[in-house]
Amino acid sequence: MGHTMAEKILAKASGKKQLSPGDLVNARIDMALGNDITAPVAIQEFNKIGVDTVFDRERIALIPDHFTPNKDIQTAQQVKIMREFARHFNIEHYYEVGRMGIEHALLPELGLVLPGEVVIGADSHTCTYGALGAFATGVGSTDLAAVMATGELWFKVPPTIRIVFEGVKRPEVTGKDLILYTIGQLGVDGARYCALEFTGPVIRRLDMDGRFTIANMAIEAGGKVGLIAPDQVTLEYLQGRSKRPFTPVESDEDAPVQQEYRWDVSTLEPQVAAPFSPANVKPVSQLAGTPIDQVVIGSCTNGRIEDLRQAAALLQGKRVHPRVRLIVIPATQAIYLQAMREGLLEIFVEAQAAVSTPTCGPCLGGHMGILAEGEVSLATTNRNFVGRMGHPKSSVYLSSPAVAAASAVAGVIVHPGEVGEVK
Amino acid sequence: MSTIRGKVWTFGDDIDTDAIIPARYLTTTDMAELAAHLMEDADPSFPQKVSPGDLIVAGKNFGCGSSREHAPLALKGAGISCVIAESFARIFYRNAINIGLPILESAEAAAALQEGEVVEIDLQKGVIQDSSGRRYTAVPFPPFMQEIIARGGLINYVREKVKQGE
Ligand code: SF4
Numbered sequence: 001m002g003h004t005m006a007e008k009i010l011a012k013a014s015g016k017k018q019l020s021p022g023d024l025v026n027a028r029i030d031m032a033l034g035n036d037i038t039a040p041v042a043i044q045e046f047n048k049i050g051v052d053t054v055f056d057r058e059r060i061a062l063i064p065d066h067f068t069p070n071k072d073i074q075t076a077q078q079v080k081i082m083r084e085f086a087r088h089f090n091i092e093h094y095y096e097v098g099r100m101g102i103e104h105a106l107l108p109e110l111g112l113v114l115p116g117e118v119v120i121g122a123d124s125h126t127c128t129y130g131a132l133g134a135f136a137t138g139v140g141s142t143d144l145a146a147v148m149a150t151g152e153l154w155f156k157v158p159p160t161i162r163i164v165f166e167g168v169k170r171p172e173v174t175g176k177d178l179i180l181y182t183i184g185q186l187g188v189d190g191a192r193y194c195a196l197e198f199t200g201p202v203i204r205r206l207d208m209d210g211r212f213t214i215a216n217m218a219i220e221a222g223g224k225v226g227l228i229a230p231d232q233v234t235l236e237y238l239q240g241r242s243k244r245p246f247t248p249v250e251s252d253e254d255a256p257v258q259q260e261y262r263w264d265v266s267t268l269e270p271q272v273a274a275p276f277s278p279a280n281v282k283p284v285s286q287l288a289g290t291p292i293d294q295v296v297i298g299s300c301t302n303g304r305i306e307d308l309r310q311a312a313a314l315l316q317g318k319r320v321h322p323r324v325r326l327i328v329i330p331a332t333q334a335i336y337l338q339a340m341r342e343g344l345l346e347i348f349v350e351a352q353a354a355v356s357t358p359t360c361g362p363c364l365g366g367h368m369g370i371l372a373e374g375e376v377s378l379a380t381t382n383r384n385f386v387g388r389m390g391h392p393k394s395s396v397y398l399s400s401p402a403v404a405a406a407s408a409v410a411g412v413i414v415h416p417g418e419v420g421e422v423k
Numbered sequence: 424m425s426t427i428r429g430k431v432w433t434f435g436d437d438i439d440t441d442a443i444i445p446a447r448y449l450t451t452t453d454m455a456e457l458a459a460h461l462m463e464d465a466d467p468s469f470p471q472k473v474s475p476g477d478l479i480v481a482g483k484n485f486g487c488g489s490s491r492e493h494a495p496l497a498l499k500g501a502g503i504s505c506v507i508a509e510s511f512a513r514i515f516y517r518n519a520i521n522i523g524l525p526i527l528e529s530a531e532a533a534a535a536l537q538e539g540e541v542v543e544i545d546l547q548k549g550v551i552q553d554s555s556g557r558r559y560t561a562v563p564f565p566p567f568m569q570e571i572i573a574r575g576g577l578i579n580y581v582r583e584k585v586k587q588g589e
Contacts, residue, residue: 140518143577222512
């Protein structure tokens with residue numbers, strides 16, 4: 001009987017011949033990540049362990065991205081703790097303002113997370129790297145501390161839920177719509193403790209940016225990882241980026257899975273998650289006409305170049321609705337530069353959008369676009385819990401960049417087709 | 424001390440980490456400061472109402488959302504002696520074990536326990552007894568996790584492992 005990707009990757013990393021769901025293993029970690037919220041706690045815990053060196057200074061990434069450029073004294077202090085730790089242990093992958101990006105966009109861009117690897121991050125959206133076929137999962141700060149000291153961490157081998165997207169999707173349907181639809185079907189705990197594996201012809205034809213968006217939100221269904229088997233698209237993306245040799249892993253055809261869903265998405269519409277749950281998902285037509293105060297295009301879910309291209313295509317030659325504030329946040333410096341070279345930033349500014357330096361910013365209600373009482377935002381981010389983007393009585397709808405850009409022009413939630421053509 | 428006695432506060436399903444401690448307070452790692460805002464978006468008066476030793480009883484998927492360890496830290500800072508839930512989100516579960524915040528998974532207890540009642544818990548055995556004397560048994564932890572719990576969390580566990588390795 002065959003094995004799933006999740007089982008195979010964990011088996012290799014823990015020196016086991018084969019594993020089954022439920023087995024507890026100690027796995028070697030290929031890359032460990034912390035950010036300006038989680039790393040300070042991890043550093044505090046690391047210091048209690050009593051080691052005088054980190055397990056590998058090239059396999060730790062510390063990325064200040066949540067409250068940076070620092071919004072106040074407290075957040076500046078937090079980043080200072082990281083910076084000093086990074087300098088002290090000569091951590092290779094510490095990226096300062098001006099060189100940084102949102103962690104889950106930055107690490108793949110730099111070739112620091114690779115197929116077949118085990119990656120942990122003290123951030124729940126670490127599952128993003130599953131798009132490259134890495135067993136990548138979010139943990140807490142204490143876990144990160146243990147890994148920084150020992151290079152190992154315990155895992156329970158998860159059962160796999162396989163999602164097969166069939167048919168040919170419409171051009172205005174993106175990776176975001178596929179994952180929102182999935183979360184709507186599974187619910188916020190439908191994949192709790194499970195590995196999600198996405199496959200089928202629609203995935204095979206999807207570009208890397210769309211795949212990152214899908215894997216990114218596996219956690220919103222409770223998933224431990226969101227895996228996509230590496231293929232030609234993956235290998236092309238890694239060309240010239242990968243910092244280490246790697247071995248792609250895929251599931252055996254006959255690997256037993258806990259559950260399989262097959263969805264023909266040929267007639268699927270763009271999807272929107274309404275407040276206050278990422279599983280409260282409806283086709284955009286059902287929410288059309290909902291007034292909005294702010295639109296945010298960015299985050300580790302949808303701040304990549306393809307996202308910005310889709311948004312710019314709809315905003316070109318148009319103006320953001322006078323009642324709406326549009327904030328565009330390229331996820332990394334490289335994406336920012338690329339968007340500048342392609343003229344996308346000019347389109348945004350001419351449309352009267354604010355373009356920000358890379359940061360998590362409003363995604364978690366940190367800074368750069370906080371909502372007041374009663375305000376409504378449409379965002380390409382990943383969570384719309386109560387108070388997520390500001391006041392406890394504000395609300396957030398989640399969508400693709402295409403829906404977000406079109407709605408910014410219309411002033412209400414609309415199908416992107418109402419504003420322009422999506423290619 | 425493995426016996427806990429405390430008053431119950433009840434919450435529903437899918438209590439996310441933004442509800443436990445909103446991101447706007449993640450600019451500190453101080454447990455007491457975090458505790459001052461515990462659950463405030465779900466119930467603004469909660470930080471004032473809760474007393475050390477109290478318990479939280481919730482539905483399914485408690486602690487879903489972000490990986491912030493500030494969530495179990497805020498609970499610990501407020502003196503919450505145990506969280507009982509029908510189920511826990513994965514990262515929250517890890518974090519609670521790692522920092523030594525007692526948690527118990529029991530669908531029966533989560534459904535039956537009422538706000539305000541005083542319950543008694545034998546942590547070692549995972550047995551919860553309500554005010555009328557009814558008993559509920561929580562899902563046992565795997566032996567490996569029991570070892571982490573017994574040593575007071577992951578850091579102590581790793582520290583000892585590192586020492587042995589020397
Ligand atoms: S962009 Fe949002 S979800 Fe992504 S890492 Fe930053 S705060 Fe978290």
